[in-house]
Amino acid sequence: MENNTQRKPHALLVSYPLQGHVIPSINLAMAIAAKGFTITYVNTQSIHHQTAKAQPGVGDDIFVGARESGFDIHYEVISDGLPVGFDRSLNHDQFMASLLHVLSAHVEELVVKMIQSDHPISCIIADTFFVWPSAIAKKYGLIYVSFWTEPALVFTVYYHLDLLRKHGHFGTYDNREDTINYIPGVPTIEPTDLPSYLQENDTSTVCHQIIFKAFGDAKGADYVLCNTVQELESETISALQVNKPFYPIGPIFSSSGFSKRIVAASLWSESNCAEWLDAKPPGSVLYVSFGSYAHVSKRDLAEIAMGVLHSEVNFIWVLRPDIVSSDEKEPLPSEFWEECEKKGKVVPWCQQNAVLSHPSVGGFLTHCGWNSIMESVWCGIPLLCFPLLTDQFTNRKLVVDDLKIGLNLIGQRRMVTREEVSIKIKDLMSGKLSDDLRKEVKQVKYACQNALNADGSSQRNLDLFINDVKNRVQSRQH
Ligand code: UDP
Numbered sequence: 001m002e003n004n005t006q007r008k009p010h011a012l013l014v015s016y017p018l019q020g021h022v023i024p025s026i027n028l029a030m031a032i033a034a035k036g037f038t039i040t041y042v043n044t045q046s047i048h049h050q051t052a053k054a055q056p057g058v059g060d061d062i063f064v065g066a067r068e069s070g071f072d073i074h075y076e077v078i079s080d081g082l083p084v085g086f087d088r089s090l091n092h093d094q095f096m097a098s099l100l101h102v103l104s105a106h107v108e109e110l111v112v113k114m115i116q117s118d119h120p121i122s123c124i125i126a127d128t129f130f131v132w133p134s135a136i137a138k139k140y141g142l143i144y145v146s147f148w149t150e151p152a153l154v155f156t157v158y159y160h161l162d163l164l165r166k167h168g169h170f171g172t173y174d175n176r177e178d179t180i181n182y183i184p185g186v187p188t189i190e191p192t193d194l195p196s197y198l199q200e201n202d203t204s205t206v207c208h209q210i211i212f213k214a215f216g217d218a219k220g221a222d223y224v225l226c227n228t229v230q231e232l233e234s235e236t237i238s239a240l241q242v243n244k245p246f247y248p249i250g251p252i253f254s255s256s257g258f259s260k261r262i263v264a265a266s267l268w269s270e271s272n273c274a275e276w277l278d279a280k281p282p283g284s285v286l287y288v289s290f291g292s293y294a295h296v297s298k299r300d301l302a303e304i305a306m307g308v309l310h311s312e313v314n315f316i317w318v319l320r321p322d323i324v325s326s327d328e329k330e331p332l333p334s335e336f337w338e339e340c341e342k343k344g345k346v347v348p349w350c351q352q353n354a355v356l357s358h359p360s361v362g363g364f365l366t367h368c369g370w371n372s373i374m375e376s377v378w379c380g381i382p383l384l385c386f387p388l389l390t391d392q393f394t395n396r397k398l399v400v401d402d403l404k405i406g407l408n409l410i411g412q413r414r415m416v417t418r419e420e421v422s423i424k425i426k427d428l429m430s431g432k433l434s435d436d437l438r439k440e441v442k443q444v445k446y447a448c449q450n451a452l453n454a455d456g457s458s459q460r461n462l463d464l465f466i467n468d469v470k471n472r473v474q475s476r477q478h
Contacts, residue, residue, distance in 0.1 A: 287365070
């Protein structure tokens, strides 16, 4: 680890307050600190409170262990504008409105404090979904690094929203349904593979306001860091690099090891699945998780549950307490619970990387969150895709149509049925189709591993970015 405190650039890294953003942001903080930066990492009070509740012993600072291991990372918490105990899952729009309208005032207060500190910040690294970073960076003369936690394909679709509007694929009450073939670096994409927000007719929601403002703001970023791999999305990435420095540096995993974390990142307490998995034959277990954020209807959840049982495979299912809604106390039917124990284990949350890297796991039924996809690929596990929201539809296209490392759980716009779920799980877990997927996923895994080698694309990109920022910071200091 590089250590030159005097001249170290100091960056403020503000994570988006959702689980799927917190994990890669913590990993990014460590990756950049390991290259000779001082980082001040910012969580909201709500995220900190939930993390500390999930892992007693965390205290006031989640980076104590990382600092003991030599990472120069400091920690600040700020309000997102809502009371800490407010149910953000149940009151989603209010939560998003707070991020849209209130959070920036708290960030700015912190930025001013950090500029006046003994070791002033020169750079702000913030999630692309924030609506304020380039404005704040400009006001205080800071370098702005936009951090995109999803694939480049999703970034470019949002970035070219004006093209989608111009061609009538978005923003009308009667959007075109034919293939989209005019986004630079994306030969073709179907409207049904666009992020869910871009498939909706009502574009006045708070999430739409966030997307419009955030991608307007992202145009002012000095750099974009993306949690993807050059070799997986080369055409899309090359087209994006025409606009501004866009660095694919993924997959961004913990610097302390894929399934070892020295920084508490989970918002729910993790159930240990190791002993249960140890007793199962290699490759026999289906891992089921729909991530941290999306909800599943009670009807679909029941069909999936019964389909999982009928497939007769072993399974571990992460069933978040708010999977249907935080006021739905019995998300699964009683007939599922009667049979579940014979083949499966249901937990509220787990250390997903530890589960995916266990030799007993052979398939992943997923909502197609990008972190989950990268983690599954890293473990050579093929995917069964059930996208629910936001980028997950676009990620499904990458997994099934482009990379050919997964299957669709259901055909487009059709209802999920237990019979189909059972058939698809069997196809995923064994037989010819399964063998073909495994061969492909192995290739993608090698591409990801190579990207992280010392001379791999992601390492080279990270070094280019680091050196460029260091040079800019040093030239300002002289
Ligand atoms: N995760 C976890 N334990 C679980 C379920 C998920 O640690 O029981 C982690 C998972 O490893 C991933 C993140 O939560 O890093 C979820 O991010 P993803 O992009 O897959 O989906 P999101 O939650 O953002 O929809």
